[in-house]
Amino acid sequence: MITVFNAVLIILITWLTYMYFDLREKVTPAQDRYLQLIDGVASIIDCLEGYDKPHSQEIARLADQIGTASGLNAEQLQSLRAAAMLHDIGELLLPRNLLKSEKKIAGDDLELLRTHTLLGELHLRTQIAGLDEVPSLIRWHHERWDGLGYPDNLKGEEIPVAARIISMADSISAMNAKRAYRSRQFAKSEDIVAEVKRLSGLQFDPQLVKIWLEIGSPVETKQK
């Protein structure tokens, strides 16, 4: 059930991603411009998801900070950033009313929503060659450290570190965001710190929690 609107978006995003990875190799100065374009496209995903703030940009910056502090190399950071920006691209392939739902999603609808990890991966992998690990990172952005996430129930270090970072950055960013179906979960930063610590070893990699605390537990990062 893909609407025309969604189809146009998917084509647009695929094209921009392609341009980004194509030009990344050839023209370095253009890289920033295309990153900004991806930012713009990612903000459409944010709108569709019902966020009240630039969620994708925020998690990409947050992921970048945690990734840098974790000692990822330049290649890993590049994939991390691209996957963070496009992590929910698979949601564009789902019916729009599902994402705009004002109720908490459950049952079959929840199962359907969860397929966005697989759809996002599959779409990027089949449409754009040379994305390397980016589609895999998108597939695993909802895995949990304790093995009870989805879609593959990977556990601990089986989950590539970049996917663990995206998952944590995604959740932290969502903690103080308003969504269509719920109000802001935590307004104060100390409440977010307590919640992240509570989820250490359950949803989050304890090592990454430690790193996040060491870099001052950023939640909303300013654009450089």
Place this chain on the structure above:
Amino acid sequence: MTLRLQSAWLFEAVSEIASVDSVFFPVIHRFSALNWLSRREFSLSVNAVIASQAMLLRAWLDGKNGSFSDKNRQKFNQQIKNPLDMSMNPFRAWKDRWFDSQQLDYLFYWREAAFEIEEESQREIFWSVVYQIMSYWLSNRACEISPDCHPDEIMGLMLSRHQSFISGRDAKIEITNQSLDELEAKKAGLVVFPLSLADDETPEVTLQIFFDAWQNGHDDLELSRRERRVQLRKFQINIERSNDYYLFTKLATNAQIAALVWSGIDLPPTFYEQQLIRPLQKAFEERYSNSRLLMKAVDRSSDAYDYLLLFY
């Protein structure tokens, strides 16, 4: 022992060849890896490598065992008011190195409590939730993070997670715990061999060693490690010994498709092609006429790829 079983990917590939409604896993590395499959319309036959893993499979994947009852929750998830006498604690050697004294009090109490639970399936759920709690405590401790959550609170939380994990599950699942020699081929359209290539001790293996020691009521990790090694020997296949391949073909007897999955780390794909894929192709040559290799990049910087090799 890193192994990423990507079930949806496996089924994308398999469905291009044939439609399959039953799957046989002669070994499985971890219960939760089967979550995706057990929530779909497949009938599954799964063989666990060690007894405690078979128990975890029954408790977390077989929906007919349900969740831990409210009555049992109230009875067996009590808060310990005063610290217990550590000299009586069979796990005291782990103190401060692996667990703090409060955690050890609860490990002691939970083990005793488990024996009081009448129904076996309820007891197995309780045991298997302790497995998750040990995992949570050990991984936080490895990073010097002390969780604020009180042990009885975390027990309550894990029991709820178990409940939501198990709900709505009506998988047809047969769970065994046999060595590869004893194991017979099952009537299944697809047989899947998840291969664990290295035998170094991952945190998951360490966890299994702790859990088995705890369940047996002692703190001797070396003993637990040795026992596990003996068990595992029955599942080792030496790629250089062609006789060992007989096991693969024997277990695949009834299957229309045989799949081998593994995660390769730190070595380039060409290594796996020469060392693993070619010998396997040779071994399966008489049984299947076609093969197909698929791979996905996981992290190029560390040469990590996931592989899927299908014979049909």
